[in-house]
Amino acid sequence: MLDGKTPRISATNTDNGILGYYKDIDDKNYRVCENFISVSFLGTVFYHKCKASLGMKIHCLKLKNKELNRELAFYLTSIIRQALKNTEYKDQISSTVLPDIKIKLPIDSRGTPDWNYMERYIEDLKLKCNIAN
Numbered sequence: 001m002l003d004g005k006t007p008r009i010s011a012t013n014t015d016n017g018i019l020g021y022y023k024d025i026d027d028k029n030y031r032v033c034e035n036f037i038s039v040s041f042l043g044t045v046f047y048h049k050c051k052a053s054l055g056m057k058i059h060c061l062k063l064k065n066k067e068l069n070r071e072l073a074f075y076l077t078s079i080i081r082q083a084l085k086n087t088e089y090k091d092q093i094s095s096t097v098l099p100d101i102k103i104k105l106p107i108d109s110r111g112t113p114d115w116n117y118m119e120r121y122i123e124d125l126k127l128k129c130n131i132a133n
Helices: 070-084 115-132
Strands: 003-009 018-022 031-033 036-040 045-048 052-054 058-061
Touching: 003 045, 036 052, 036 070, 045 070, 052 058, 070 115
Parallel strands: 003 052
Antiparallel strands: 003 018, 031 052, 036 045, 036 058
């Protein structure tokens, strides 16, 4: 791959999963996502607001009926990391395994995910961190 501007997401657990920056290519197997949570086959989990290309065995998670924002992403990445914390190489997370992984989310009175609660929770944490610093 040639040097460029598009971040390439890999299974690394450093630099937000970014392996490097490369030019986009025209190939049917070249995958690009934007505003998503990446999950690698080893269980590394990161939020990416901008467009990024995905390496092999990197999964792109997006919300079905809600736009992902920074606060929701921070909340969800924490929950997903917790669910995957014991993943070992022999337990590789595949596209068939990932949908079966259960995470617990707060729900509202209708029984749907309480996105507002999750956003407020992260905002409160940020405020507490600012006060502590």
